[in-house]
Amino acid sequence: MLSNQTTNTLRQLRLNGMADAYARQQKDAHAAELTFDDRLGLLVDHEWTLRQNRQLARLLKAAHLRVQATPEEIDYQVPRGIDRSLVQQLLTGQWLTERHNLLISGPTGAGKTFLACALATGACRLGFKVQYHRLSRLLHQMMMAKGDGTYGRVAKALSKIDLLILDDWGLANVSAPEARELLDILDDRVRQHSTCVVSQIPVELWYEQFSDATLADAVLDRLVHDAYKIQLKGESMRKLKSGIKNSTGDEKMIAKN
Numbered sequence: 001m002l003s004n005q006t007t008n009t010l011r012q013l014r015l016n017g018m019a020d021a022y023a024r025q026q027k028d029a030h031a032a033e034l035t036f037d038d039r040l041g042l043l044v045d046h047e048w049t050l051r052q053n054r055q056l057a058r059l060l061k062a063a064h065l066r067v068q069a070t071p072e073e074i075d076y077q078v079p080r081g082i083d084r085s086l087v088q089q090l091l092t093g094q095w096l097t098e099r100h101n102l103l104i105s106g107p108t109g110a111g112k113t114f115l116a117c118a119l120a121t122g123a124c125r126l127g128f129k130v131q132y133h134r135l136s137r138l139l140h141q142m143m144m145a146k147g148d149g150t151y152g153r154v155a156k157a158l159s160k161i162d163l164l165i166l167d168d169w170g171l172a173n174v175s176a177p178e179a180r181e182l183l184d185i186l187d188d189r190v191r192q193h194s195t196c197v198v199s200q201i202p203v204e205l206w207y208e209q210f211s212d213a214t215l216a217d218a219v220l221d222r223l224v225h226d227a228y229k230i231q232l233k234g235e236s237m238r239k240l241k242s243g244i245k246n247s248t249g250d251e252k253m254i255a256k257n
Helices: 003-011 016-027 029-033 036-063 082-089 112-125 135-148 151-158 176-187 203-209 213-224 235-257
Strands: 104-105 130-134 161-170 194-199 228-231
Touching: 003 016, 016 029, 016 036, 029 036, 029 135, 036 112, 036 130, 036 228, 082 228, 104 112, 112 130, 112 161, 130 135, 135 151, 135 161, 151 176, 176 213, 203 213
Parallel strands: 104 194, 104 228, 130 161, 161 194
Antiparallel strands: none
């Protein structure tokens, strides 16, 4: 009876992880051999792990990442310009704490978005709030918000994100109104939070994407200064993986024959 009462009390206190672990201990004969401190430590560890997992799930859901990618899945074997030491440094989260930006560029299929999402997952694991957006859709969303009266709320929420990922940068030229909107977004974030830009266009050519030179200077000054840069190269990862699958399939057919 006392154990049931203890379990119920833990649940009322919203310590469900401890309640579950305590219930399991009551059914485990070996648990009685442990000291009080050891048993309590196991309960606390289980509660902590449960809360951390729930927080990570919430952060990943709110991030709306384009692809599910983890740091462990980053492929360093294919020669495409990934500096492993730099990636490991980024995974510590120090660049986010210091409010640096990250610029990832490279050809189609090089794995830019996957890398950005893997780093974003790493950031979520550290407790940082992340949001992924395709640049054109975000700019359209902000302009629509101006029309329906929600702009202030949307802009404020965006300014509080620890890591904002802007993908598909440079797929189309940036008009003056779009550049002003982008400048407003970055102004709210400069020296406050980090922004990651993902683009097929090399960083040195971004200036040419803007129709207004003055706005281009202002936007790029806020993005490029003190930013980490990763420039991918080489063949498309999608083509390489497709080739591996086809090769494996051919080998299986040969083996069957």
